[in-house]
Amino acid sequence: MNRTIKKVAVLGSGVMGSRIACHFANIGVQVLLLDIVPRELTADEQAKGLTLEKPAVRNRIVNSSLQAAIASNPSPLYRKSDASRIKTGNFDDNLQDIATCDWTIEVVVERLDLKQSLYEKVEKVRKPGTLITSNTSGIPIHLLAEGRSDDFKKNFCGTHFFNPPRYLKLLEIIPTPETDPAVVDFLMHYGDLYLGKTTVLAKDTQGFIANRVGVFAMLDVMQNMQKLGLTVEEVDKLTGPVIGHAKSATLRTSDVVGLDTTINVTNGLAQGLPNDEAKDVFQLPDFVQKMGENKWLGDKTGQGFYKKMKGEGGKSEIYALDLATMEYKPSQKVKFPTLEATKLIEKLSDRYKVLVGGKDKAGEFYRKMFAGLFAYVSNRIPEITDALYKIDDALRAGFGWEQGPFETWDALGVQKGLELAQAEGKTVAPWVEEMLAAGNATFYKVSEQGVKQFYDPESKSYQAIPGVENFIILDNLRSAGKVLWKNSGASVIDLGDGILNVEFHSKMNAMGSDVIQGLMKGVDMAEQGYRGLVVGNDAPNFSAGANLGLVYMFALEQDYDELNLMIRQFQQAMMRMRYSSIPVVGTPHGLTLGGGCELNLHCDKVVAAAETYMGLVEFGVGLIPGGGGTKEMTLRTAAKYEEGEPEFNLLRNTYMTISTAKVSTSAAEAFDLGFMRRGDEVVVNSNRVIAQAKAAALELAEAGYTQPTQKTNIKVHGRGALAMFQTGVFAMKEGNYISAHDQKIANKLAYVMCGGDLSAPTEVSEQYLLDLEREAFLSLCGERKTLERIQSILTTGKPLRN
Incomplete structure (x- = not known):
């Protein structure tokens, strides 16, 4: 059947429920958010003379939860006004309203009896054929559906969002044996296209995919930490950006999430995995149990592995927990020769061999950590998933790893990783050795057509990753020999169908002379035999702006002729893009600041990721936008003068946007600030941005794109x-x-x-x-x-x- 999601009911308004509701509101869906009715009045309600029957009291829990979500930072909403799409109510008065909803998502407390009791009520009022899913992370999905009707079971499965739902991309889809395959297909597609998620099909096993592997990795790090006598600071230094993980690394992340969450999830896994070969890893270390007893749960209690304390002069300082004494001491800087050896290695995949080859304690830690991780994930196939790429997808999207376990293993070398595991006494699944014996040296490879493939142990062959045909992944095109020109800061890549792409690969994608050269070259090449140009990259951020270090150097030396030439060249490149004979499409995503914003202002069209933080921030460093940004924002403002609003008001608004260095908190807000305009597009799934931009460039070309002329009015x-x-x-x-x-x-x-x-x-x-x-x-x-x-x-x- 053809499904259209116009209205969603979210049952449970806690941290997850309220934020799931907000994300559906972000994409334009009407939401009904419900929760329980309070059992007693607050002191404030009593003082106002309210009773338990008053609507304000009956909806107090849901309304308070939603307001707390809206006020939180970072915001779960693209725009504050999106909250108007959310209607609140309670289970007693408004449950029948889910009959008007196309999808009901249950997000109540993790207790099987409470969930089943709620489902019994839901089944009496939901419209047959509508979706019903649970966001549980700890209860087997098939148990939740017990006792329900055939129609309920057919349309029921797990949809496990990760918190915060707007920002973390993972959505695990967990069907039961009774779930209609068409429902699974729909949710996989909807999650990807409309919710912007990396949708991963998981089996109904304890912890599903991401938590099963991610929590194992975290606990294994803690155990290796104890074995090697490493400090809290040392572990976080070793498990952060140097291996492609978040800056908060392992223990700081636990503080942010809450140690109680870590304890609850770990205990659930330990109880549910009696036959896991690594079950000993799921036993909480003594220091974690002690911290739990002391209520040192992290940020929510003011102390965990770290604690802010007043130092000399009353200044706040970060202290770290000494696990030997269980006392807090001033945080120490961490230095290891192994880490020093990787400082100049920009590419993540090139660091691993140096890390595991270290002769110090850091090298020993990495050998143990990677050995345990590689062995564990190899043994999870086919238990938690049949396809190894799903494990990598889940860890990247759910835990923020830059590379998944199998991608990391590939970068180190599969044979090397196998030897590493064996040296540490770990047992790797037999299919890995069979793969190597058959002459297949990697878990992934890229075909001549630029399609990424994964090794399938069941068929003993490489298979195309499903769904990637909807994405354009520049790394794959690079591997397939599609780079037509490159220098140290930019590449021109053939996207096919007559469209070229200029990709930046400078540090933070800063725009210096090499990037400007790449842009000019891309326009020149496109004009000489192609149909259009996309400016896009697969990095976390589009561009942090112009090369400020170069500006500083010229200014410090008072070399104003060179500085004038540099700014003039930047302006000329922007105008060259704007007034070329082919359409140019920008693809802002993540940080798109300063010169990166100016570039997109000069594109014929912008196809932005929903998570785009765009702004002209030059004021903050004592400058004004000098790459055409001030000109373009003035031009755009003047173009609105005929719309009726007082001209000085319009000009003042634009002036304030630039002079206060405003940065959009989403692509939606970039429209409000004037950085994007009517006709520009927003794509919720950032993986689809370049493919959509290519389609937009083709559409402009096929519509008969003609070279515009510079404005003089x-x-x-x-x-x-x-x-x-x-x-x-x-x-x-x-x-x-x-x-x-x-x-x-x-x-x-x-x-x-x-x-x-x-x-x-x-x-x-x-x-x-x-x-x-x-x-x-x-x-x-x-x-x-x-x-x-x-x-x-x-x-x-x-x-x-x-």
Whole structure:
């Protein structure tokens, strides 16, 4: 049957339930959020003379939970206004309303009896044929469906979201034997396309996939920590970004999530896995049990593996738990020769051999850690999944690992990993040795067509990963020889069908001369025989902006001719993209700041990931946008003047966006700030962005794209608007809201946006505004306080308010 999800019911408004509701509201779905009715009045309710029968009291729990979610940071909503799609109620008064819903998601307390009791009530009111799923992480899915009707069982399965649902991409789909395969197919597709998830089909086993392997890895790290006598700080240094894991690593992550959660999940796994060959790993270390007894549960109780304490002078300092004494001591910096040896190795997959080859305690730790992990995941096939890529997908999307266990093993070398495990006394599943004996040296390979394949132990052959045909993965195209040109900072890659892609691969995708060269080369090549150009990459962030270090170096040496040339080249590249003979499509995602934002402002169309944090942030380092950003935002504002709103109001709004360095918290908010405009697109699943951008470029080409001409009729207001801005800035300075240097930058920005010292409103050209913008940028580079701000960002990463 064709399913359309217009309205969803979420049963349970706790941390997970309220945030699942918010994410459905993000994508435009109407949500009914329900919870229990309070059993007694609060003191505040009693003081107001309310009774338990009042709607405000009956819906207090659900409304309080939703408001707490909306107020949380980071926000579960793309826009605060999206909350209007969520209607609240309670199980006693509003359960019958789920008859109007296409999908009911249960997210109540992890107790089988409570869930089954609720399902009995739900079955009486839900419309036959509608979806019913549970977000449980610890109860077997098949037990939940016991005693229910055939229609209920047919449309029921587990949908395990990870917290926070907006930001963590994993969605595990866990069917029962009675679940209709069509339901599973629908949920896999819907989760991917509409919810933006990496949807992973899991078997109904304890912990499913991500928690089973992820919790094992965490506990194995803790046990190796004890064996080797490592400190809390050392473990987090060893298990963080150096191996492609989150900065919070292992123990800091436990503090953030809550040690009680770690304890509960571990105990559940220990009880449910009596036959697991690594069951001893699921026994909580003594120090974890002691921390649990002391209620040292992490951030929620103010102390866990780490604790903020007042140091000398009352300044807050981070202390770490000494596991030998169970006392807190000032956090120590960590140094290992093995880690020092990897500092210059940018590529993650190249680090592993150095890490396991270390002769110090760090090297010993890595040998034990990888040996245990490799053996464990090999033995989980076919127990928790038939396909090894699903384990990698689950750990990347659910735990934030840059590479999954099998991808890591591939990077180290399968034979090397096998030997590592055997040396540590671990037993690897027989299928791995069979794979190697048959001449298959890797778990993954890329076909000549650029399609990633995985090794399937059952068929003893390589199979294409299902669903990847919907994605364009640049690494795969690179492996298939599709790179047409490259330098140290950028590559031009053939996406097929007449569309090229310019990819950045500088540090943080910063835009220096090599990236600008790549952009110009991409446009030149596309104009000489292709149909369009995409600017996109697979990195976590689109671009952190222009190469600030280069700007600082030229400014410090007072080499203004070189600096002027650099800014001019940046502006010319932006204009070259905007006024080329082929359509250019930008793909912002993650951080898209400064020059990265300016680039997308000059594309014919933008296809953005929903999680796009876009902004012109130059003000924070004592500058104004100098790569065409000030010009383009002024142009876009002028284009709105005919829509009726007072012109000065529109201009002031844009001015405030730039002068306060506003950054969108989502692609939706980027529309509100003017960084995206009507006709631009938002893709919820970031894996689909480049493929959608290619389709958009083709659509523009097939619609008869014609080369546009530069605008010469941009209305600017001259002295009239300039006086308004200068008066406002002066008042801010006099009120001590901004510094004298802030005032200087703000006035420079106003001068450019008003078109300079013009006596009356005038129409000017883009080039006129670009020249003003560049002059203002260069003059600010000559200011000592601007150099101090740039230096602060480069050395500490923190803005300086001087």
